[in-house]
Amino acid sequence: MKQRWHRLVHWMTRPESDVAIAAWRVLVAACALYIGVIGLTDRSTTMFWVDEVHGGIGTARMTFWVELLGGLNPESVRAACWLDIGCSIVLMVGVFPRLMSAVTLTTTLSLTRLAPGLASAGDALLVCALFLLAVSPHGKSLTLVHRLRSGRWIDDGRVEGYGRRLGHWQLVVMYVTTGLQKTVSSAWTPLGGGIALHGILQSPQWARFHDLPLGWMEPMLRIGSMMTWCWEIGFVVVLFKPQWRVLTAIIGVGFHIGIYALMEVGVFSMVSLAMYPVLFSGDEWRTGLRALSDAMARRRSWRSLWPSVWPWVPAVAPTPTTDSDAAPS
């Protein structure tokens, strides 16, 4: 029992390259930035985020930063949006990442909880990610200070990987539980013929386009519905079969691009994709990116050898790779 616990502790806190957590930080900060920007640009902000005296419709609830900035009026809400934008930018460039994750968590919560009934799954996932970033150790990779000092974005530093593992777990829990609750309706499953997407895309509130030829898209939508359900429930496989993560992630990227293209569900797709760097450790990212860069370099040299095969592609000399970017042994 003790040995098992020690193994778990070693696995949970094993140091790894900080690249994955840095990429996660940058993408999550970009999503928080987007929340602030739409708070400033959306016309419905006045309706939902301010009180009735200032033109709201009664959905607004007081939150920490908005109260501190003066209450539920348009000026304070705008100031809270600017604060969120500022904090997100500072987090994105990597200045005091833990502290800034915590502060951005409060600013994002202050905006998304202004109308709690209208907060979406994307808002909830963003808050979860910011909390995990606030408790995770960060390195110097993808920070502006490191870039200015060393001229490189990637650092060789290593950090304990527990934050990334918790992010990974959060993603698994989200997909699997949403898949499980879809089981209530046969429409997602082969039992109901997979007609869920066909129905959802007829809803004026969720469909991005209203004139799609849904009748002709039937086979694709049926397969898409059943695949969505299977993939969400099957996402748990990434915990037990790490070698399936690449395939699962590729399907996930396609799935979120599809959701974004066809449906209007706020920041959900964006935040979900921002979580994907945590599916792989920093070392795996570095090894993978190195292999990809080597493969691209090789391909370029083949092109230079046989220009007649690819006459439209100019021959380019392979880019030299630096040993400092190599994954540590």
Place this chain on the structure above:
Amino acid sequence: MDSPAPAPSWRRQLVALLCVLHAIAVGMVACPAPIRGQSKSDYNKPQVQGELKAWTNRFAVVGVQMTTDEFADHLLLLAKSWLDLRNAGFAPMITYLKRIGSTQGWYMFTGPDTEPSTFVVEGLRGKHTVADESAWELLAGSTDEGIWRNHPLHEHRARRHIFMASWGESKKVMQALCAGLADMAMADLADVNAVRCRFHKHRIVTPAEHRAGLVTPRTLARTAMFTRSERTRALADARKPPTPAAVP
């Protein structure tokens, strides 16, 4: 045989323990719970009735005979028991996750709405009376564009609120939505003197019906209306300082 793992430091053990507790809390609280399906009236909605019938038939195939109503009663009891157990057993975890903002409710598109609503905002310009049905003009709609170009109906939070107003039983949500849109429309279009918001329900079509070009009829489900004078008065009332008697 694996060599024994060396004992990690106390700090690492504490970090790992906190991570394990957080992971357990997230996993437990995220388990699907029927938070919104707690009244029998929820089970009377057409899409829920369809599902109940389908599942009753499936149970009948494997030899379990019961009516749709009996099945609904069993489900309601099961849902209530599970929710009671969850709220009591997971209370500390729910509180912890609420405190850190990480509420775990991943309810996304449980099933398609078989009777979605189309939302329209109409306006009355000039000196027409509200009873003059032919004088109402389309300002904006969830699927149609009218003369109000700068409307917020396609923004994400507006879509969510429109969905809630169409789905919920409460008229208050609809009234509030329409009041907000009326203020905005009247500010943008100076000659609009009254605004009304309407939900029209329609049955969704099957893929075959879609290919055949069938359009199901729309029926008026809900409406709300405000005139410019009503909104001016309401806004003035809202801006009045509270009377001394109302101050606690």
